[in-house]
Every structure is written in structure tokens, then in C-alpha cells.
Amino acid sequence: MKKWLLLTLLYLPALIFLLLYRNEILTWAQDHANYFNLTLIATLFALFPVLPYKLVIGLLGYSFGAAMGGIVTWLGTTIASIMVYIMFRWLFQEKGRLYLERVPILSRLTALFEQHTFSTILLARMLPIIPQMGVNIYAGTASLPFWHYLLATSIGKIPSIALYAYAGGNLLEHPLQTAGIALIYVIMLVIAFAAYKYRFFKI
Numbered sequence: 601m602k603k604w605l606l607l608t609l610l611y612l613p614a615l616i617f618l619l620l621y622r623n624e625i626l627t628w629a630q631d632h633a634n635y636f637n638l639t640l641i642a643t644l645f646a647l648f649p650v651l652p653y654k655l656v657i658g659l660l661g662y663s664f665g666a667a668m669g670g671i672v673t674w675l676g677t678t679i680a681s682i683m684v685y686i687m688f689r690w691l692f693q694e695k696g697r698l699y700l701e702r703v704p705i706l707s708r709l710t711a712l713f714e715q716h717t718f719s720t721i722l723l724a725r726m727l728p729i730i731p732q733m734g735v736n737i738y739a740g741t742a743s744l745p746f747w748h749y750l751l752a753t754s755i756g757k758i759p760s761i762a763l764y765a766y767a768g769g770n771l772l773e774h775p776l777q778t779a780g781i782a783l784i785y786v787i788m789l790v791i792a793f794a795a796y797k798y799r800f801f802k803i
Contacts, residue, residue: 611648619650626659633664635672642676647683649733654764661768670765674757681736681753688740696741710742717748723796725756726789759785 618625622645629641638660645656653673661669692699700706713720721744724735739749763785771778 615648615650618644618648622650630663635668638664638668638672639675639679642673643679643683644676646677646680653677653732654728654760657761657764658768661765666762666766666769669768670762673765674754674761677732677757677761678750678754681732682750684733684736685740685746685749688737689743692741693743697743700742713739713742713744717744718752719796721749721752722756723792725753726759726792728760759788 625641625644629638642656642660645651646653657669657673659669660673663669664672688696697710700710721735721739724730725732763782766781767778
């Protein structure tokens with residue numbers, strides 16, 4: 601059996617199950633709240649996007665506090681990123697790079713990621729407009745260096761997760777403070793993006 605077909609047969613039933621029982625799973629998480637169970641739930645919802653993940657972070661932050669919600673979603677999404685990277689590197693270890701090289705824009709993107717793996721993935725993790733699952737799939741398919749990928753992923757996810765977890769836990773009680781933190785986050789993103797472009801594109 602082809603690898604991608606095996607993965608599809610395993611993935612689709614789990615996706616459908618989580619889609620149908622997502623509310624029950626969240627209720628179970630509230631009734632059995634501890635770091636292990638919540639990290640497991642956060643990992644599942646990162647692997648199977650039946651809910652927008654920003655909503656998952658906010659819900660966990662609202663239900664269990666910003667600290668606990670932030671920690672478990674950071675752990676969960678990082679674990680999911682590793683799993684997706686490994687799966688797609690296994691699936692496309694031989695053909696992935698050949699496919700990417702056939703498409704000019706993907707070939708140039710791969711060259712950029714290879715030359716500046718850490719900083720490019722770090723920026724991709726920080727920018728909320730970039731689909732994070734796409735970053736995981738691309739990194740695995742392109743066989744980017746794993747440890748650079750993991751370190752950049754682990755660090756790059758912290759600002760946005762901290763923001764959404766804090767907003768989930770404090771938006772209703774401290775809206776102005778939450779808005780101020782969000783503004784700082786946006787300014788930080790603008791500075792990071794400008795520094796990246798200046799360093800690597802010599803603007």
C-alpha cells in the first residue's frame with residue numbers, strides 16, 4: 601500500500617471523529633483538566649483542524665487561565681508540528697525535493713529556507729497570516745534540517761500563543777490591557793519582518 605494512501609486512511613476517520621465529537625471532547629477536557637490531558641487535546645486539535653486553532657488557544661486560556669492554556673497549547677502545537685514534519689519527510693523523502701525543484705517559485709523558496717532555515721521558519725511562525733500546517737508540511741517535504749526547524753518552531757510560536765491565551769483569559773476583565781499587549785505584538789512583528797527583509801534582501 602502506498603504511503604500517502606495509508607496516511608489518508610488513518611487520518612480521515614480521526615478527522616471525522618473529532619469533527620463530530622469536538623464539543624464532547626472539550627467538555628471532557630474541562631472535567632479532566634490536567635497538563636497531560638490538555639496537552640493531548642491541544643495536540644489533537646493542532647493535527648486535526650476541526651476548529652480554528654486561535655479559538656482553541658483562547659478557549660483554553662479562558663477555561664484554565666492564560667498560563668496553563670498557553671503552556672498546553674504551546675506543547676500541543678509543537679508536538680503536532682514535529683509529527684507532521686516527520687510524516688511528510690517519511691512520505692516524500694525521495695520525491696519531495698524533486699517535485700519542489702520542478703516549480704520555479706517553490707525552488708527559490710526552498711533555496712531561501714535552506715540558506716536561512718532558522719530565521720525564515722521563525723518569521724513564518726510569528727506571522728499570523730501564514731498557515732502553520734502549511735509550514736509543517738513544506739518543511740517535511742523539503743527535508744529542512746530538523747533541529748533548526750524544531751528550535752525556530754518552538755520559539756516562534758511563543759508570542760502568538762501567549763497573546764491568544766492571555767486574551768482568552770483576560771479580554772473580558774481587562775480589555776484595554778489586552779489591546780495594549782496586542783499592539784505590542786503587532787509592532788514586534790513589523791520590526792521582525794523589516795529586520796528580516798533588510799538582512800536577507802539588502803533593502
